[in-house]
Amino acid sequence: MSRNWMIAAVVIVVLIVAGVMLTRPQQPATTPESTPSTPTSTESAVPTSATEGAMMAEETVVKITAAGFSPKDITIKAGGTVTWTNSDSVVHAVNSAVHPTHQVYSPLNLGNIQAGGKAALTFPDPGTYKYHDHLNPSLTGSVVVE
Ligand SMILES: [Cu+2]
Known part of the structure; x- marks a missing residue:
């Protein structure tokens, strides 16, 4: 009898193990957990947006004096911001x-900028943007967006 119990016990253990083995495949079915490893690639995408954030943060300053815009011609990256500061007394x-x-x-029609004041514009699209001081039309400048 004890042998039969031993055999029964072995069969039960085998069934349990088999059950576990069958259950496990369902966990791999939870392989979507390997999808969380996809967020790893999403994380690699995060630095990209972080880079974009850095690009958004890019700011180029153009000084305005009686002599005109300085620097007169600038090149920035798409998404960059240009800030014009009026360093003149007029x-x-x-x-x-x-x-x-x-x-x-x-x-780009930012209009008048008072003495000591400033105005800024973000350029989302590549291109060449020419501008001038409407109050002193001979003073010109350009922004090249790459
Ligand atoms: Cu004008």
């Missing part, structure tokens, strides 16, 4: 080409 302006209609790139 009002200046930033307006899109072409004087006097300013219709080439209307967002």
Whole structure:
């Protein structure tokens, strides 16, 4: 009898092991857990957005003096921001080409900038953007967005 019990016990253990083996495959079915390893690739995508954040943070300053814009021509990356600071003692302006209609790139019509004041614009799209001081049309500049 004890042998039969031993055999029964072995059979039960085998069934339990088999049951566990059958259950396990369901965990691999939870292989979507290996999908969380995909977030690993998502994490690698995070640095990308972080890079974009860095690009968004990029700011280039153009000084305005009686002599004009300095630097006159600048090159920035798409998503970069240009800030014009009026370092002169009189009002200046930033307006899109072409004087006097300013219709080439209307967002660039920042208008008058008081002495000591500043104005900024973010350029999301690549291109060449020409502008001038509408109050002193001979003062021109350009922003090249790569
Ligand atoms: Cu103008």
